[in-house]
Amino acid sequence: MAIKTPTIKQLEYFVCLAESTTFRGAAERLNISQPTLTAQIYSLEKALNLTLVERSRSGSTLTPSGRNLLSNARQVIEEMRGFMDQADMINSGPGGTFRVGVSPTVGPYLLPHILPGLQSAYSSLKLYVRENMPETLEIDLLEGRLDLVMIPLPFSNSRLTTEVLFHEPLQLTIPEDHPLAKLKKIQPHHLNGQNILTLQEQYSSYHQIEFLCKELGANIARDYEGTSLDALRQMVMMKMGLTFLPELYINSEINHLQKLSIRNVEKLQIYRTHVLAWRINSPNRSFYRQLAEQIRTLVKSNLSKVNLNF
Template sequence: MLPDGKSPSFNQIRYFVTVAKHLNFRRAAHSLGVSQPTLTSQISTLEATLGLTLFERSRSGTLLSAHGHALLQYAENILKSHLSFQEMARNLSDGENTMYRLGIPPTLGPYLLPHILPDIHALKPNLKFYVREAAPNQLMHGLLTGEYDLILSPISQNNSQIQSQPLFFEPLKFVMASDHPLAGRDYVKPEALLGQQVLTLEDRHHFHHQVQEICLRLGANVARDYEGTSLDTLRQMVVMGMGVAFLPGLYIHSELHKPEALHVCELADMPIVRQHVLAWRNTSPARTFFRELSGLMRDIISQRLHEAVTVTESAPS
């Protein structure tokens, strides 16, 4: 601890470096825009605070003392760090020059982000995302605790601490093996699902609960003994004839390049969709930028994925 228990002020450190540069109090005071008595007083206070003599003063001029030489580089580093801090703060003030921690479900991220991130990067090259995948409930918890800066997720709950903007509706397609009795039709009547074995993901996924609600409504059976760990494993189980399933539209759009082994259709007069939103804490300093970002995402999704999803209108401010 310093002798008087105090710490030097930033201005005192700046004054010290300026006097060390000029080795003349009059010229240093002019450079700093302060009076010479003020500068002299501040240097004396700094020396008293440190318990050190920083300058040797004589009729022939001013010189750095041995202690002054030892501290000068550290003082200059403080000024450089302060300047870097100010520059970074200015860059961050528009929201476009930083890295944000983005959370997204594994049933969405791999099938959406490759379509939108290149365009976002082209428009905002200094904007970066550190992407982490987790189930929607975990994403919401992580957003509230500060683990994520923003999340892209299905609507799962309302919370007064969260702001969100709708992005798009994604259809859930009905799929079955190509040799299944219901295969070959563009639309299947909902009553045809009565008694069908419907495969789905593990119950930690929001997607599981949506499919479960559909099955309860239509009298289908959720195959709890054969839950998939991913959309890819779910797809493979359907191809092997273990049951039928619902798969997200973006997954089908991105992954089913050779759909011969799988038949994709929809339920007649019963469109099934899930809505995705971009959400952030309402106390986030970047909340205005996040709202602008949601609009940019909607525009890109509308251009790139209009065949697979339906873009929604923004919520009122």
């Protein structure tokens, strides 16, 4: 039997159903009626001569055929979006709507300095920004729910490619009346035996700080892992330990009234590397590289007083 060509809409409905697991939930997300969704999925299955979805009272699950075709469906949808975006760029210059994921330890302290500039450079560009944990952002990018992510390394996958944006130092943050705050220079051995506060293990910086603590003989305060950079700052102010905070956060959120001392540790270079990442076969990859260069330019210009490296 000859296979009929599915429509893009049918593929979009199929992907949405796979992600929602229920016809009702998918229909609500798509803003259509459940009978309409059911009819479209049935038409898709009939066109392909395959059963893609197993229906039950508790919901729906993909058949082996459905699972095998899901990534292809996402790729076709992405290619069509890229086709439309490219046509729009030809007509009106670089632009379009892109879904961007950012880590909560990055977005609030970086985006206000670059989004206005991107809007000025690309008048038709629209960025839908979503904050989430790094692991979730990677999954959403791989599965096509996001087009781009701005995230600190480590972040690697054979299906993704990255463009380095900048390197951001992490600075030792201590109460201003702590004994270390009175030293003219803090040496690495001064951290031996100190309690170091860090973010939860889901954040990329956790393992970086864990390795550092092992090297220096410091202790990670595992009972007090922070859920945010604000939480780490508050715990340091309550003298529960010391921490390393990123420069962008320090620039945005810490002032002299908070009774904190921000110090360098001699001969200790600790930083996080921020990248822009996308799927390696994305049809918009040329524009994404252009966007990464524009972001670097804006960071250099608008955050020139912050100690960042390129």
